[in-house]
Amino acid sequence: MTVRAEASGPTLTYSKMRGVVAILIAFMKQRRMGLNDFIQKIATNSYPCKHPEVQSILKISQPEEPELMNANPSPPPSPSQQINLGPSSNPHATPSDFHFLKVIGKGSFGKVLLARHKAEEEFYAVKVLQKKAILKKKEEKHIMSERNVLLKNVKHPFLVGLHFSFQTADKLYFVLDYINGGELFYHLQRERCFLEPRARFYAAEIASALGYLHSLNIVYRDLKPENILLDSQGHIILTDFGLCKENIEHNGTTSTFCGTPEYLAPEVLHKQPYDRTVDWWCLGAVLYEMLYGLPPFYSRNTAEMYDNILNKPLQLKPNITNSARHLLEGLLQKDRTKRVGAKEDFMEIKNHIFFSPINWDDLINKKITPPFNPNVSGPSDLQHFDPEFTDEPVPNSIGQSSDSILITASVQEAAEAFLGFSYAPPMDSFL
Numbered sequence: 001m002t003v004r005a006e007a008s009g010p011t012l013t014y015s016k017m018r019g020v021v022a023i024l025i026a027f028m029k030q031r032r033m034g035l036n037d038f039i040q041k042i043a044t045n046s047y048p049c050k051h052p053e054v055q056s057i058l059k060i061s062q063p064e065e066p067e068l069m070n071a072n073p074s075p076p077p078s079p080s081q082q083i084n085l086g087p088s089s090n091p092h093a094t095p096s097d098f099h100f101l102k103v104i105g106k107g108s109f110g111k112v113l114l115a116r117h118k119a120e121e122e123f124y125a126v127k128v129l130q131k132k133a134i135l136k137k138k139e140e141k142h143i144m145s146e147r148n149v150l151l152k153n154v155k156h157p158f159l160v161g162l163h164f165s166f167q168t169a170d171k172l173y174f175v176l177d178y179i180n181g182g183e184l185f186y187h188l189q190r191e192r193c194f195l196e197p198r199a200r201f202y203a204a205e206i207a208s209a210l211g212y213l214h215s216l217n218i219v220y221r222d223l224k225p226e227n228i229l230l231d232s233q234g235h236i237i238l239t240d241f242g243l244c245k246e247n248i249e250h251n252g253t254t255s256t257f258c259g260t261p262e263y264l265a266p267e268v269l270h271k272q273p274y275d276r277t278v279d280w281w282c283l284g285a286v287l288y289e290m291l292y293g294l295p296p297f298y299s300r301n302t303a304e305m306y307d308n309i310l311n312k313p314l315q316l317k318p319n320i321t322n323s324a325r326h327l328l329e330g331l332l333q334k335d336r337t338k339r340v341g342a343k344e345d346f347m348e349i350k351n352h353i354f355f356s357p358i359n360w361d362d363l364i365n366k367k368i369t370p371p372f373n374p375n376v377s378g379p380s381d382l383q384h385f386d387p388e389f390t391d392e393p394v395p396n397s398i399g400q401s402s403d404s405i406l407i408t409a410s411v412q413e414a415a416e417a418f419l420g421f422s423y424a425p426p427m428d429s430f431l
Contacts, residue, residue, distance in 0.1 A: 093166035095173065095399045098126060103392045104385050109133045109143075110171070113394060114178060114379070123379040124163060127174035128398055134172075142242050143172065149241040150174065152216055157366055158209040160229070160239040171398075179237045181230030181374035182384025184290075188225055192293045196324055197357075198371040199290040202228075203283065204358045205236035210279045211346025219245045219275070223282035224260050225289065230384075234370030261302050262295040266310050266334045280341035280349065284331025291320055296332055310334075327354040 098115040105112035110129040117124060134140050150162035163175045184202065188194070194202070206228065213220055222243040229237040265281035267274040288296045297308035314332050316325050330340030330352070341348050350360060362368050374384055382390050 093164060095168065098399065100394045100398050102382060103389045103394060105389055113398060123178045125176045125178045127176060129172040131170050131172060145244055145246055146241040148246060149218055149244045156209060156212045157364065158205045158236045158238055160237050178379060179229040179231050180376050180379065180381060180384060181232055181234060183226055184228040184230065185225035186384060188289065194290045196291065196321060199287060200354065200357065201371050202236055202290065203287045204355055204363055206238065206286065207283060207346060207349045208364060209238045210283065214276050214345055217246065220279050221245060222260060223279060223286060224263050225286060230374055232374060232376045234373045235366060261305065262298060264309060267336050269306055269310055274336065276345060277336045277339045277342050280331050280339055284328055288328055288332065291324065292317065323354040327352050
């Protein structure tokens with residue numbers, strides 16, 4: 001990691017540099033915590049910041065979608081509460097169809113594994129989720145929402161695609177595009193920040209993906225560098241749709257308190273109704289981080305950071321162009337009704353002067369050469385994945401089929417809750 005001092009500023013001594021590195025390491029570890037887990041942790045402890053607005057934010061409340069943060073979850077759903085998406089099951093797919101090769105990611109409910117389909121010999125990223133863990137936290141609606149959004153992604157080049165999904169008695173399996181150019185977060189860690197042309201390219205591809213989701217009345221809600229991948233050529237791929245909110249019309253709002261602390265918009269922190277402009281705030285936060293190395297309003301003290309987001313004016317150093325400054329000020333506008341994107345959504349972003357060098361038709365057709373090539377040699381090249389994941393052994397249970405598992409009462413409840421999860425593409429899609 002390279003640490004630079006401003007040319008006109010004070011000398012960065014070795015001891016100060018170590019302090020900066022320590023802050024960055026703490027920041028990286030903290031941000032990998034889920035928002036809900038983080039709030040549950042700090043809500044039970046004394047906290048140094050006593051700002052009334054921040055205390056209100058940290059207080060566990062009953063949100064619009066109670067399964068997000070309900071500290072006392074109710075029993076698993078009864079048959080009358082089954083999620084049924086219709087006749088889309090794929091009875092032929094099983095875990096034994098795959099060789100599970102490496103762990104390449106982890107989350108609250110399971111793991112993501114590199115797998116090779118035995119018959120097709122194609123490589124996939126298979127997201128394996130534990131039904132029991134999902135039901136315990138009452139997150140089944142969000143898992144099914146993620147599946148719904150994935151089904152709609154097939155027509156956009158910058159969104160990860162779902163090939164098919166299936167389930168066993170105790171697990172859900174998403175069979176996804178395998179993307180091995182690394183997380184944007186991983187590359188930011190290594191390089192600290194990006195030059196403006198590179199940041200513009202990534203921001204344009206991200207904005208294109210968000211605009212497409214908005215055209216489907218989907219609000220993404222969790223844009224952050226960890227959810228932005230690079231493919232083998234260096235193009236953006238947006239992933240992880242667990243916090244997406246469906247059916248948000250052009251002027252529609254929602255009010256669930258969710259997201260990642262560094263990227264929460266002021267209206268979310270205020271627990272006010274919010275709309276799709278929340279995604280444009282997050283785009284501003286990610287663009288700021290690409291240019292400066294840390295998110296805007298960042299503090300190691302999360303309560304202080306929330307206070308900064310709500311009350312502190314945006315401060316921009318003079319080492320960016322006026323067009324970048326203008327866009328950041330527009331995206332990171334605390335009043336969502338005045339934010340860039342509030343009136344005409346993606347068209348406002350697309351037409352902003354910062355993106356004037358971008359040919360949007362060429363961008364969507366991947367005719368623009370990415371500014372950075374991950375230089376991966378093939379599917380087995382895992383150089384851009386964190387060894388924390390790839391060094392972990394693949395659990396034997398991942399490849400078990402349901403007929404090798406004892407069906408207990410809790411497993412039966414899980415099977416009922418996720419009725420209709422399995423998905424197979426129509427036969428003509430293979431022709």
